[in-house]
Amino acid sequence: MDQPTRGQWITFEGIDGAGKSMQLSWFSERLLERLKPFGISLLTTREPGGTPLSETIREWLLRQPMQLETETLLIFAARSEHLATVIQPALERGDWVLCDRFTDATFAYQGGGRGLACARIAALEAWVQQGLQPDLTVLFDIPAEIASARRGAVRTPDKFESESHAFFTRVRDAYLRRARKAPHRFVRIDATRSVEEIRQTLEKMIEKL
Numbered sequence: 696m697d698q699p700t701r702g703q704w705i706t707f708e709g710i711d712g713a714g715k716s717m718q719l720s721w722f723s724e725r726l727l728e729r730l731k732p733f734g735i736s737l738l739t740t741r742e743p744g745g746t747p748l749s750e751t752i753r754e755w756l757l758r759q760p761m762q763l764e765t766e767t768l769l770i771f772a773a774r775s776e777h778l779a780t781v782i783q784p785a786l787e788r789g790d791w792v793l794c795d796r797f798t799d800a801t802f803a804y805q806g807g808g809r810g811l812a813c814a815r816i817a818a819l820e821a822w823v824q825q826g827l828q829p830d831l832t833v834l835f836d837i838p839a840e841i842a843s844a845r846r847g848a849v850r851t852p853d854k855f856e857s858e859s860h861a862f863f864t865r866v867r868d869a870y871l872r873r874a875r876k877a878p879h880r881f882v883r884i885d886a887t888r889s890v891e892e893i894r895q896t897l898e899k900m901i902e903k904l
């Protein structure tokens with residue numbers, strides 16, 4: 696029997712408050728509508744998380760203070776499990792995968808935000824991913840002050856959401872540097888625009904895909 700064609704792997708990235716997760720659920724529904732006629736399934740998942748073990752690690756990461764090295768290693772432990780047991784098998788089946796954040800977030804948050812050397816992150820990336828990278832990364836780009844105003848005070852902020860504007864500005868800059876290094880993979884979206892305008896851009900992206 697023929698091997699199924701490997702599925703496409705799309706990630707969404709951006710600082711907290713960029714509107715990424717809300718757009719992701721809309722995008723996921725629209726993309727699924729377009730894939731169904733071809734008999735293709737779409738798996739929507741997230742990081743940190745995506746498996747029972749990785750979701751447990753997520754809870755620790757978002758709630759507990761810890762050393763930067765511990766944080767980074769836990770992120771990659773959760774990622775290794777998620778990649779090996781969920782993402783890779785789905786792509787090999789020919790399913791498409793839409794993931795809310797992936798390793799670009801580690802370069803942005805632990806690298807840019809917290810100051811961990813990029814070489815350390817790159818070493819873990821090489822070990823865990825063995826060269827595997829998303830096919831497309833949509834970066835929701837927004838200044839830290841606007842994102843913080845959008846986050847507002849809807850609920851108790853987690854460990855990352857409680858960080859300063861300066862932290863989120865460094866995270867944003869690190870995302871932009873990452874995007875400049877891999878222009879073939881990244882699409883930058885101006886996330887200061889209205890929900891409707893952003894959806895129009897995403898709709899065009901789905902057409903192309």
Ligand code: TMP
Nearest residue numbers: 711742743770796797800801804855856
């Ligand atoms: P979320 O709120 O978008 O689900 O992400 C959870 C938090 O985890 C978010 O504040 C960013 C943080 N994070 C990192 O610091 N490093 C990472 O590698 C990932 C995937 C997320």
